[in-house]
Amino acid sequence: MFNLNDGLRYLLYNRATDMRKSFHTLSGIVTDAMGADPCNGDVYIFMNKARNRIKLLHWEAGGMALYSKLLEAGTFGQPSHMEKEAISGGIEWRDLVLIVEGVVEKPDSRRQRPESLKKLRK
16 A cells, blocks of 8 residues: 555656646656656655645556645755756655655754644754
């Protein structure tokens, strides 16, 4: 059912993506822009321009899975090692978890955080 773990390879598409796109059009981005095969078992990560929506495209046994998250407040971070000019790049499982959960490695970040995370600091 949910097969995401640290044993997979994660590739972040480093361009803003229209979040109305679904399986076929995101697969087209993987093929055309990223030069990869969407059915190879890797996980492809897409974010919108506002960085408050994220989608993960993953081929699993039996078919394609699409995971999606919309933030109530704040924005998703970006891995610090990602080059701004790069179309895509690999990230680690732990980086993906930090991005999705809203953990900021740099305490001086000005990104607005969700209220639930602010409460955890106290």
